[in-house]
Amino acid sequence: MQNKQHFRPTKAIIDLQAIKQNICHLKEHLKPNVQIVAVVKANAYGHGDVEVARAAIEAGASMLAVATPEEALHIRKHFPTTDVLILGYSPSSFAEVAANENIILTVYSKDWVQQVCTQSNSSKPLKLHIKIDTGMGRIGVTSIETLMDLYNEINKSSNLVVDGIFTHFATADEEDDSYFNKQVTMFQQFIATLPKKPRIVHAANTATMLIKDPQLQFDAVRFGISMYGLAPSAYVKTKLPFPLQSAFSLETELIEVKQVEAGQSIGYGATFTATESSYIGTLPIGYADGLIRKFSGQHVLIDGKRVPIVGRICMDQCMILLPIAYNIGEKVTLIGKQKDEEITMDEWASKVDTINYEIPCIITSRVPRVYYTKQ
Numbered sequence: 081m082q083n084k085q086h087f088r089p090t091k092a093i094i095d096l097q098a099i100k101q102n103i104c105h106l107k108e109h110l111k112p113n114v115q116i117v118a119v120v121k122a123n124a125y126g127h128g129d130v131e132v133a134r135a136a137i138e139a140g141a142s143m144l145a146v147a148t149p150e151e152a153l154h155i156r157k158h159f160p161t162t163d164v165l166i167l168g169y170s171p172s173s174f175a176e177v178a179a180n181e182n183i184i185l186t187v188y189s190k191d192w193v194q195q196v197c198t199q200s201n202s203s204k205p206l207k208l209h210i211k212i213d214t215g216m217g218r219i220g221v222t223s224i225e226t227l228m229d230l231y232n233e234i235n236k237s238s239n240l241v242v243d244g245i246f247t248h249f250a251t252a253d254e255e256d257d258s259y260f261n262k263q264v265t266m267f268q269q270f271i272a273t274l275p276k277k278p279r280i281v282h283a284a285n286t287a288t289m290l291i292k293d294p295q296l297q298f299d300a301v302r303f304g305i306s307m308y309g310l311a312p313s314a315y316v317k318t319k320l321p322f323p324l325q326s327a328f329s330l331e332t333e334l335i336e337v338k339q340v341e342a343g344q345s346i347g348y349g350a351t352f353t354a355t356e357s358s359y360i361g362t363l364p365i366g367y368a369d370g371l372i373r374k375f376s377g378q379h380v381l382i383d384g385k386r387v388p389i390v391g392r393i394c395m396d397q398c399m400i401l402l403p404i405a406y407n408i409g410e411k412v413t414l415i416g417k418q419k420d421e422e423i424t425m426d427e428w429a430s431k432v433d434t435i436n437y438e439i440p441c442i443i444t445s446r447v448p449r450v451y452y453t454k455q
Contacts, residue, residue, distance in 0.1 A: 098325035126440030209244035253313035329416025347391025384419025
């Protein structure tokens with residue numbers, strides 16, 4: 081456990097051993113010599129990019145993937161020799177910086193390449209991964225003709241290197257394979273068109289690597305949501321080849337307990353009114369921490385028991401309905417296990433009609449991440 085000083089009891093606990101274990105299980109599931117790209121974008125899905133990246137590398141990941149130039153530079157400061165790939169857009173003005181820092185960029189535009197060749201003065205090679213849009217409709221090349229124009233434009237420069245080619249699947253986590261198979265076929269056609277296969281071909285996101293044809297692992301797989309112990313969808317959860325260990329829990333403590341009588345109301349708008357004599361506990365966590373107001377009514381755990389959040393969630397605090405008058409300082413778990421009970425990110429996601437990916441990302445930086453590795 082880290083010894084950083086935190087005064088407020090609200091904190092996110094990150095189990096780095098769980099992340100390592102998920103990677104180790106994945107390695108056993110992959111074909112030989114398939115690289116693992118640890119996706120640590122968005123501050124490692126809210127878990128903490130540097131600490132998660134370090135754990136991932138120790139467990140066997142050989143590349144780190146992020147979404148933005150700023151994320152890449154932050155990671156590069158801490159990992160000077162590990163391959164870092166930006167999966168999303170980078171402005172052409174960043175290309176020289178990327179070359180100097182040995183950061184791999186995603187490319188999908190001939191015009192972008194021409195701008196880089198005009199602007200950059202770096203003598204160092206810039207590694208590029210060509211993005212193919214096979215059906216996501218975001219960024220990426222959409223025709224073989226455009227691919228070849230881009231490929232030839234890149235090869236005009238001695239400082240640009242086609243290091244990889246990749247795509248992203250839109251429905252890999254669904255039972256119906258029809259759209260997925262169309263994307264696979266299209267990607268294979270694009271690969272076959274290239275005069276020379278790049279160093280790394282990658283297409284498998286988490287769902288693809290876990291439940292689809294092992295041949296789609298290609299040279300590398302991008303391990304995202306399940307590295308953190310979460311299934312990409314309810315369907316994938318029923319097909320997992322190995323158990324996932326959740327890495328994220330969210331905890332706080334009671335800071336106030338008071339008894340209210342029938343008819344007394346709680347919180348902004350007086351939206352909760354006691355129907356009988358009750359105990360109300362106050363927690364130091366609110367929507368400024370990511371506990372948005374839609375979570376009113378969501379259960380938390382105290383003494384291994386489920387109790388509801390009542391009234392409107394405030395910016396910095398919220399209230400819970402207690403069965404008894406617990407002591408100030410009693411531990412409260414919002415996400416995670418207590419005794420025989422557990423509240424999962426999937427439960428939180430269902431409460432606010434979203435996906436589990438979003439939950440750790442909305443827990444703001446005001447909530448400190450505390451890391452530990454089980455021995």
